[in-house]
Amino acid sequence: MEESLRIRGKAGLAEQDQGTGKAFRPPFGAAGPGLIWAFDLGDHGARAIETCDAETSGFRWLHLSLAHQGSASWISRLEALPEDVREMMVASDSHQRAIVEGGAVGCVIHDFERDFERSDSSQVGVLRFALTPEMMITARLHPIRSADVVRQKLARGPGIEEPGDALDLLIGTVSEGIAAVVRELGLDVQRAEDAFLDGRHSPSTHGLIGIRRRLAMVNRMLDGLRAVFRRLEGDEDLPEAMLATVERLNQRIQALGADALGVQRQIHQLREEIDISVDQRTNQNLYVLSIMTALMLPATFVTGLFGMNTGGLPWAQAPHGTLLATLLALGTAGATYLFLRWMGFMRR
Structure with a gap:
């Protein structure tokens, strides 16, 4: 079952498998949560589990759909999570934030949405997660790119023993997606600059505005993500075992911000060169x-x-x-x- 399974109806019981196109019906009743996929990540490696309450031998990872009516009620009754973290997981707000309470970490972060087999970098969705020493719970309303990638990595990778490893895997995957978009935008700017220097197909203002719009969206994502990890890094209640992971991820996010800023400088420089060229042509016409x-x-x-x-x-x-x-x-x-x-x- 892929992350981008489509939930049909309010109850969310009928989903469609992208690979086969067949209808999929979760193995739990209407009162249960909308479980998309789950793994038992003990020493033996990743083992898929079918229900949220299945017995596990180690760390577990549950990925839920908030479009399912039962997900919010199940999370609200989950005693393993502190009350503030439970409220954050089922809230309707979309701004990026972090909570540390009772040894649990809860965050709301942004990631690119996924539409069937295609990752749509023009649409940003919300991913919520709660992390405890025993489990990671991720939840989303719309299909998210990073959840599919995380599932694939968990299925073929070793087990997870520490919550910091789960956090590193999730945020590292989100960062990889953002980095790929930043690289793509950088290549778009380079192609536009080459076309401008060749003089045959000068880039249009509309094309540069499209690149600038996508880059602004990425910068907003990174700004929120930086704020989340600054909040985690400065929180005294953050478990000591996770501090090194949070610091490392914060540095990685800062580096991504620097890359995005470099692309932004390239756009500004190209825009200035185009404006200078237009001014020169205008002055020449006025001179004649x-x-x-x-x-x-x-x-x-x-x-x-x-x-x-x-x-x-x-x-x-x-x-x-x-x-x-x-x-x-x-x-x-x-x-x-x-x-x-x-x-x-x-x-x-």
């Missing part, structure tokens, strides 16, 4: 227009003069008066051109 205006001004004066309906105009009675007036207009334009060139205004 100004020169043409200056060249035509004397000729316009001559044609305006000869167009007056007054007596005594030169060549009014001459048989070639129009030709002479035309030659005079061209001569004044040529004289203006030579004057501008002598003054140094004709750069090109």
Whole structure:
């Protein structure tokens, strides 16, 4: 059963397996929680379990769907979690935060949503988890990318003995997803810069705005994640065994923030280069227009003069008066051109 199983109906009893397309019915009744997958992670390695209350030989990991009506009530009755952590797990808020109480750690973090077989980096979902010395409980309302990856790693990896290992696996997986998006955005900026330098397919403002929008979303995710781990690192109630893991993850998140900031600087630099190029083209067009205006001004004066309906105009009675007036207009334009060139205004 994949993380991205679709829960159908309010009770959430019918889900669809992406690999087979067949309807899946959980092995528990309507009163039970919406268990998506679960593992017993003892010394023998990962062993899949079918119910939340199954007997285990070591650390257990439960992944629940909050779209299932029974998940919230099951969590609310779970005595292994402190009251504040239980309330955080079933709350409707979406801002990233952390709670440490009674040896348990509860967090709300953001991750990219998953739509069937595709990870959608344009949509951000909420992942809640509660960590105790005996178990990790993760819960989400919509399918989340990291949960699928964690499940695959647990299925083929060794067991988990310490809660810090579970935290490192989960946050490390979330960080890997964010890092992949940051790398993708960096490559998009590099391709746009190459196109700009080649001059054949200059990037559009709309394309850069799309990259900037996704990068802003990633920065907001990282800002919240940094705040969560600063809160954990400074909490005196955090179990000593988890402190080293929290510090290491905090440093990793800081490094991700630096990478995202580097991509942001690249976008700003490319945007400045594009603006400079546009300004240069505008100035060039204005320059050409100004020169043409200056060249035509004397000729316009001559044609305006000869167009007056007054007596005594030169060549009014001459048989070639129009030709002479035309030659005079061209001569004044040529004289203006030579004057501008002598003054140094004709750069090109």
